[in-house]
Amino acid sequence: MTQSYRFPPGFHWGAATSAYQIEGSPLADGAGPSIWERFAHTPGMMANGDTGDIACDHYHRYKDDVQLMRALGLQGYRFSIAWSRVLPEGTGRINQKGVDFYSRLVDELLENGIEPNATLFHWDLPAALDDRGGWLNRDIAHWFAEYANVMYKALDGRVKRWSTLNEPWVVTDGGYLHGALAPGHRSKYEAPIAAHNLMRASGAGIQAYRAVGKHEIGVVFNIEPKYPASNSPEDIAATRRAHAYMNEQFADPALLGSYPPELKEIFGPAWPDFPEDDFKLTQQKVDFVGLNYYTRAVVKHDPNAYPLKAVPVKQPNTTYTETGWEVYEQGFTDMFTWFKQRYGDIPLYVTENGSAFYDAPVAEGDVVQDPLRTSYLRKHLKAMHHAIEQGVNLKGYYAWSLLDNLEWSLGFAKRFGLYHVDFATQKRTPKATAKFYAQVIETNGAVL
Numbered sequence: 144m145t146q147s148y149r150f151p152p153g154f155h156w157g158a159a160t161s162a163y164q165i166e167g168s169p170l171a172d173g174a175g176p177s178i179w180e181r182f183a184h185t186p187g188m189m190a191n192g193d194t195g196d197i198a199c200d201h202y203h204r205y206k207d208d209v210q211l212m213r214a215l216g217l218q219g220y221r222f223s224i225a226w227s228r229v230l231p232e233g234t235g236r237i238n239q240k241g242v243d244f245y246s247r248l249v250d251e252l253l254e255n256g257i258e259p260n261a262t263l264f265h266w267d268l269p270a271a272l273d274d275r276g277g278w279l280n281r282d283i284a285h286w287f288a289e290y291a292n293v294m295y296k297a298l299d300g301r302v303k304r305w306s307t308l309n310e311p312w313v314v315t316d317g318g319y320l321h322g323a324l325a326p327g328h329r330s331k332y333e334a335p336i337a338a339h340n341l342m343r344a345s346g347a348g349i350q351a352y353r354a355v356g357k358h359e360i361g362v363v364f365n366i367e368p369k370y371p372a373s374n375s376p377e378d379i380a381a382t383r384r385a386h387a388y389m390n391e392q393f394a395d396p397a398l399l400g401s402y403p404p405e406l407k408e409i410f411g412p413a414w415p416d417f418p419e420d421d422f423k424l425t426q427q428k429v430d431f432v433g434l435n436y437y438t439r440a441v442v443k444h445d446p447n448a449y450p451l452k453a454v455p456v457k458q459p460n461t462t463y464t465e466t467g468w469e470v471y472e473q474g475f476t477d478m479f480t481w482f483k484q485r486y487g488d489i490p491l492y493v494t495e496n497g498s499a500f501y502d503a504p505v506a507e508g509d510v511v512q513d514p515l516r517t518s519y520l521r522k523h524l525k526a527m528h529h530a531i532e533q534g535v536n537l538k539g540y541y542a543w544s545l546l547d548n549l550e551w552s553l554g555f556a557k558r559f560g561l562y563h564v565d566f567a568t569q570k571r572t573p574k575a576t577a578k579f580y581a582q583v584i585e586t587n588g589a590v591l
């Protein structure tokens with residue numbers, strides 16, 4: 144009897160994007176600058192000098208892009224709200240035109256039978272708040288709750304699924320430890336403070352929702368399962384540190400109200416002694432958790448690696464994507480098992496999963512042939528199905544991404560889209576993977 148990959152009835156199929164990566168017009172209609180507007184216009188920070196000034200011009204083309212979603216039969220669309228469109232200074236004065244853009248987008252989605260799934264913060268912090276310390280200022284928990292309340296008031300009811308943050312680990316590792324992402328800081332003293340305040344803010348946003356919200360709210364983490372390069376005690380300890388640093392540092396304060404001991408081991412004197420009361424804020428009941436999965440890491444001890452003393456080991460005889468990530472669908476299944484064991488049976492969504500591969504230039508009107516991306520998707524959907532068969536409470540899947548877009552400081556060259564975007568003409572062209580995904584949705588997985 145051949146294995147059936149049909150998903151449970153009602154499994155939710157969508158696609159995801161984020162504001163700065165697709166919208167363009169970052170300063171239009173009264174919007175204030177974000178830290179990504181500043182970072183992208185800082186020479187040397189972005190591959191090829193790419194910026195989000197135009198991106199996919201989604202700010203103007205959103206109605207056409209909703210039709211692209213409808214063409215695939217998407218049931219949901221996960222997008223993020225640019226905080227500084229809505230509150231140009233981050234707090235206080237509301238820019239109604241900014242709110243109106245998201246209200247129009249939500250109405251367009253609903254009119255086309257697509258469920259809006261809104262993320263409040265996907266990295267584009269208002270520059271005015273960064274000038275006041277940003278994630279290093281404990282007041283940001285209140286700034287975030289104020290912003291969240293503005294959006295709850297404007298959209299809750301039409302938006303029935305909210306996320307506070309997207310991937311806080313990337314914000315702190317990229318923005319505060321290594322500096323490759325906005326705001327470009329390089330400090331092992333700042334990273335833990337930013338990480339902690341991100342989770343305090345997320346908690347404050349959830350608390351605010353409990354007072355006024357009528358639907359669901361959660362938080363989105365990137366998870367990269369870690370595997371030891373050998374059975375040596377050093378490599379196993381290094382793997383434990385890498386796992387705690389990326390996969391537990393944010394979910395633990397949110398879901399367990401504590402930090403794993405490895406973080407004090409990693410950061411030493413740079414690890415603050417956080418007040419116990421803070422965990423009353425970071426730990427809130429969530430209606431779901433979003434998990435973003437791309438790849439795994441095989442880890443070995445390296446005394447010179449700062450500050451983890453652990454480095455990834457490239458694997459032989461396997462496929463890597465354009466972002467240097469190993470195609471390893473077993474890690475997808477393993478991730479769910481680990482999460483359920485550590486945090487319990489919390490409803491889960493895959494809020495991002497996808498791959499960047501080189502796409503040959505597309506002839507007029509054709510479908511972009513992208514076999515490697517289709518293979519990645521098929522393998523990962525099957526791996527996800529195995530997790531559901533093992534009893535993981537998985538409610539839905541959002542492919543990253545609807546469109547080719549600005550892959551942050553890697554620029555436009557890293558293409559994750561189901562639709563190819565010609566950034567010179569803004570023409571969207573479906574890739575073969577988009578056609579395949581449409582069949583997956585239509586058959587609820589039976590086609591896999």
Ligand SMILES: OC[C@H]1NNC[C@@H](O)[C@@H]1O
Pocket residue numbers: 161164310435495543549550551559
């Ligand atoms: O790197 C691919 C994606 N990963 N998660 C966050 C998104 O903004 C990225 O484009």
Ligand SMILES: [Ca+2]
Pocket residue numbers: 273326
């Ligand atoms: Ca700064």
